[in-house]
Amino acid sequence: MTFNNSSINRYLMYMHAGSANHGCEAIVRSLSAILGGRSAVLSNNPAEDEAAGLGDICDIIPARHYEDSLLRKAYYYACRKLLHRPDMQMDYAYRGAAPYGQYDCALSIGGDNYCYDDALVNLRGANILFAKNKVPTALVGCSVEPDILKRPEIVEDLSMYKCIIARESTSYEALLQALPDKMSDRIFLLPDPAFALKPAECAAPEGFKEGHTIGINISPMILNYESADRPGIIVANYKHMIETILSETSDVIMLIPHVVTPLSDDRKAIRTLYDLYSDTGRVIMMPDAPAEQLKYMISRCRLLIAARTHASIAAYSTYVPTLVVGYSVKAAGIAVDLFGQREGYVCPVQELKKDTDLTDGYMWLEAHADEQRDILKKKIPEWIAKTGRIAEILT
Numbered sequence: 471m472t473f474n475n476s477s478i479n480r481y482l483m484y485m486h487a488g489s490a491n492h493g494c495e496a497i498v499r500s501l502s503a504i505l506g507g508r509s510a511v512l513s514n515n516p517a518e519d520e521a522a523g524l525g526d527i528c529d530i531i532p533a534r535h536y537e538d539s540l541l542r543k544a545y546y547y548a549c550r551k552l553l554h555r556p557d558m559q560m561d562y563a564y565r566g567a568a569p570y571g572q573y574d575c576a577l578s579i580g581g582d583n584y585c586y587d588d589a590l591v592n593l594r595g596a597n598i599l600f601a602k603n604k605v606p607t608a609l610v611g612c613s614v615e616p617d618i619l620k621r622p623e624i625v626e627d628l629s630m631y632k633c634i635i636a637r638e639s640t641s642y643e644a645l646l647q648a649l650p651d652k653m654s655d656r657i658f659l660l661p662d663p664a665f666a667l668k669p670a671e672c673a674a675p676e677g678f679k680e681g682h683t684i685g686i687n688i689s690p691m692i693l694n695y696e697s698a699d700r701p702g703i704i705v706a707n708y709k710h711m712i713e714t715i716l717s718e719t720s721d722v723i724m725l726i727p728h729v730v731t732p733l734s735d736d737r738k739a740i741r742t743l744y745d746l747y748s749d750t751g752r753v754i755m756m757p758d759a760p761a762e763q764l765k766y767m768i769s770r771c772r773l774l775i776a777a778r779t780h781a782s783i784a785a786y787s788t789y790v791p792t793l794v795v796g797y798s799v800k801a802a803g804i805a806v807d808l809f810g811q812r813e814g815y816v817c818p819v820q821e822l823k824k825d826t827d828l829t830d831g832y833m834w835l836e837a838h839a840d841e842q843r844d845i846l847k848k849k850i851p852e853w854i855a856k857t858g859r860i861a862e863i864l865t
Contacts, residue, residue: 481509481864482573482605484533484564484596485580485589488515489522489760490731493780496664496761497579497611502527504663504860509577512567522760531566556595557602564596570603575632575864577610581662582779582800584614584624594627606632608864611662613800614641619648629653633863637662638803658863661853662804664780665787669769670762677754678770679722684715685756685771685790687726687781688739692795692819704819707828708743711775714829716750723747724771726756728764728778736778773835775828779804787854789846791839793831795819809845814838 489495498519502509510529513519519530536542536559546559570576578596583589600607609631618624628634629649633656636642642659649657686708693704715723725744727736740755747753756767761780768774768781769788776782777795785792786808794801796816805815817831835842 480507480574481505482512482567482570482576483509483528483579484512484567484576485578485583485593486511486513486519487580488513488518488731489524490515490518491729491734492761492764493581493664493728493778493783494579495519495522495524496667496765496780496783497581497662498524498528499761500663500665500667500857501577501579501610501860503668504666504857505864506861510567510573512564533563534565536562550591550595555598556591557598558595560592560595560599563592564599570600570605573605576600576605576607577864578607578612578631579610581611581637582613584609584612584618584628585799586615590618590624590627594623597627597630601630608632609634610860610864611635611637611660611664612641613637613803614644615799616640616644616648619644625649632656633658635660635860635863638800639807640799640803658859660856660859660863662780662783663857663860664761664783665850666854666857667761667765667784667787669766669784669788670760671766672759672763674767674770675724675754675756677722677751678724680770681772682720683722683724683771684719685724685726685768685774685776685785686712686743687728687736687774687776687778688743688795689729689734689736689777690739691734692777693739700823703822703825705739705742706825707822709746710825711829711832712743712747712753714832716747716752721752721772723753724756724767725753726764726768726774726781727758728776728781730758773832773839775832775835786846787850789843789850791835791842791846793817793835795828808849809842815842 487494512531512533514533516530516532549555549558635658645657725740765784768784774785774790774792782792782794794816802812802816814834
């Protein structure tokens with residue numbers, strides 16, 4: 471395990487799920503490059519980070535899992551409910567990074583943690599823990615579900631950060647409206663640091679066709695947002711789109727996983743589609759790879775249809791026209807910031823009604839690919855340059 475919690479670590483990154491989520495990996499890699507030096511990273515899955523090579527650029531500190539013990543889980547539940555001390559469970563989880571006072575700042579880097587309920591108690595506990603140890607915290611590269619900001623305890627939690635850097639304007643505006651006025655000069659809008667991630671060359675999968683390959687990323691997470699009155703509508707849409715591409719073009723389809731965690735493994739959904747169409751000889755699978763290599767292969771695609779936010783960021787930042795199959799505020803927010811509108815750039819899974827809806831989105835993408843590529847070539851260099859401001863804000 472790569473671990474050296476010495477005074478040279480100015481920054482401590484936390485709320486990092488592990489590098490099997492290559493979006494999380496991309497944030498750590500790009501943020502490390504932006505900040506310079508060697509940061510420490512508290513990781514929920516350090517073995518994944520070592521396998522991905524993050525130990526070469528960061529000190530990986532294993533986070534302990536209090537949830538693994540029923541007795542310990544019950545104890546910290548009581549601490550939260552009876553003593554109102556969510557920080558105690560995080561002190562147990564993060565003790566490997568102690569003494570906390572050695573760090574100039576602790577960076578909360580889970581990009582969409584404030585979009586879902588399951589991370590909120592740990593976020594609050596970590597904020598309290600670091601405040602008690604006089605370590606300022608910053609929320610970096612975040613999206614925030616606006617409805618969550620209606621909860622007073624979340625507003626109180628967010629107000630504890632030294633600064634908040636939102637990655638899209640929807641979250642930025644929601645934060646400005648919900649948080650106290652005194653926070654307004656501590657809330658910033660900058661692109662996700664992963665826009666600045668540098669691709670790393672790798673060998674293409676067998677069957678890849680240069681200039682004639684369309685990338686498709688599908689996530690099992692989007693199935694959670696399927697319309698209750700149309701079960702199976704999402705897979706039906708992907709099937710119809712793939713069959714349209716195969717019948718109306720000579721392109722190869724490359725299925726690309728971007729998250730391979732046990733509970734949300736893109737490869738399971740990808741395997742289902744691959745098994746249906748592999749006998750055509752024009753549907754191939756990208757094997758799991760580090761974020762930099764995934765970005766490189768995405769950059770070689772003619773078009774991308776992506777469910778994962780950081781797969782779309784890899785495409786946008788390498789000028790690949792992209793249709794996002796979105797399910798949250800982050801997808802729509804990034805598209806609006808880049809293109810001025812959601813329509814045509816994001817296909818919300820909740821709005822899929824017909825088997826042909828995703829195909830319609832793909833056809834729109836084909837018709838407007840050159841236009842989208844021109845917009846990306848104009849805006850992306852400026853966006854990448856803006857990520858450098860993260861270091862200025864945190865200093």
